[in-house]
Amino acid sequence: xxxxxQHPSTLSVQEGDSAVIxxxxxxxxxxxxxxxxxxxxxxxxxxxxxxxxxxxxxxxxIAVTLNKTAKHFSLHITETQPEDSxxxxxxxxxxGGSNYKxxxxxxxxxxxxx
Amino acid sequence: GxxxxxxxxxxxxxxxxxxxxxxxxxxxxxSLFWYQQALGQGxxxxxxFQNEAQLDKSGLPSDRFFAERPEGSVSTLKIQRTQQEDSxxxxxxxxxxxxxxxxQYFGPGTRLTxx
Numbered sequence: 001x002x003x004x005x006q007h008p009s010t011l012s013v014q015e016g017d018s019a020v021i022x023x024x025x026x027x028x029x030x031x032x033x034x035x036x037x038x039x040x041x042x043x044x045x046x047x048x049x050x051x052x053x054x055x056x057x058x059x060x061x062i063a064v065t066l067n068k069t070a071k072h073f074s075l076h077i078t079e080t081q082p083e084d085s086x087x088x089x090x091x092x093x094x095x096g097g098s099n100y101k102x103x104x105x106x107x108x109x110x111x112x113x114x
Numbered sequence: 115g116x117x118x119x120x121x122x123x124x125x126x127x128x129x130x131x132x133x134x135x136x137x138x139x140x141x142x143x144x145s146l147f148w149y150q151q152a153l154g155q156g157x158x159x160x161x162x163f164q165n166e167a168q169l170d171k172s173g174l175p176s177d178r179f180f181a182e183r184p185e186g187s188v189s190t191l192k193i194q195r196t197q198q199e200d201s202x203x204x205x206x207x208x209x210x211x212x213x214x215x216x217x218q219y220f221g222p223g224t225r226l227t228x229x
Contacts, residue, residue, distance in 0.1 A: 006156075032216045043118070043205055043220035044157065089156050093216055100145060100209070101170070102218060104156030 002027045004092050006105025013080055014113050021088055021108045024072040029095030033073045034102070035064060036089045044089060048075070080112045116140065118221035120206050126227045127196045135191045135224045139208030146189050147218060148181055151203040157220075160204075163189060175200075196228045 003026040013019050025033075031052035036044035050057045050064045050073065057064050061080075066073040077084055087107045094101040119138045127133050139146050145164055149157035150173075160179070162170040165186040174181070178197075183189040193200055203225050207218040 004156075034217070036220070041222075043120075043222045046217060046219060049217065091156075098170075100147075100162055100216070101159050102147075102149075102157070104158070106156050107154075 001098070002030060002092055002094050002101075002103040004090060004103050004105045006090050006108060008108060009106065010109045010111070012111045012113065015080060015082060017080055019075075019077045019080055019084070019110055019112075021075045021090065021110070022072060023074070023090035023092075023105050024070075025092040025103075026071070027092070027095050028068075028071060030092040031095070031099075032093040033064070033066060034091050034093075035075050036091065036104075038087045038089065038107075077110075080110075082112050082114050085110055085112045118206055118208050118219055120204075120221040120224050122224060123222060124225050124227075126229060129198060129228055130195055132192065132194045133196055133226065135193075135204050135226070137189045137191070137206030137208075137221060139187065139189070139206070140210075140219060141187075142210070143208035143219075144186075144211050145209040145218075146183055147207040147209070148189070148191050149205040149207065149220075150175075151205055151223070153202075157205050160191070193226075196226075198228050201226055201228045 034049035038044045063076045090105045091102040148160040151157045160173040163183040178194045203223040205223045207220045
């Protein structure tokens with residue numbers, strides 16, 4: 001099955017700096033990669049996603065890049081703010097008959113210091 | 115509009131008790147998923163419904179876990195004879211469909227503590 005590795009596990013930045021979180025996946029047939037933000041005591045919130053037919057997607061301060069050849073994808077947050085502090089999860093959807101099943105990374109705890 | 119809701123938000127059960135966790139998906143969403151999230155980990159897939167049909171239950175940890183969605187909307191995850199290792203957050207997610215739309219939207223979760 002799919003395996004997703006995520007790093008770093010923790011990331012601390014100063015307000016206004018950029019943050020980058022990286023993930024790798026194992027199933028070359030995976031074609032959908034969402035990113036979720038989870039605040040304490042809440043469920044994961046979908047913040048951005050990318051499909052395998054594009055290499056980059058941007059939404060205001062958040063961008064995601066995908067390198068299918070290398071099987072890795074990254075989340076970029078620019079001009080970080082304290083409210084960006086949360087745990088971020090990358091995920092990949094399975095292929096073939098499992099094209100609904102999300103496999104998650106272990107998460108990155110992002111702390112934005114004022 | 116209303117998102118995915120789950121109840122109860124917190125549940126404490128004594129070892130050996132049965133529990134039932136409820137999920138109300140976003141109205142009109144065909145697909146419904148249950149995930150288990152251990153402390154400090156990412157969610158892990160448990161089971162998947164398309165309407166009332168349970169198409170995949172490969173992630174259920176044991177036969178003590180049972181899920182249903184009899185009318186294709188609300189779903190219940192039942193755990194019989196709870197064990198301490200069942201302590202986790204149980205997340206429900208729904209999706210408009212599969213194939214054309216993969217986005218899964220999560221509820222707030224039910225935190226289960228087995229003592």
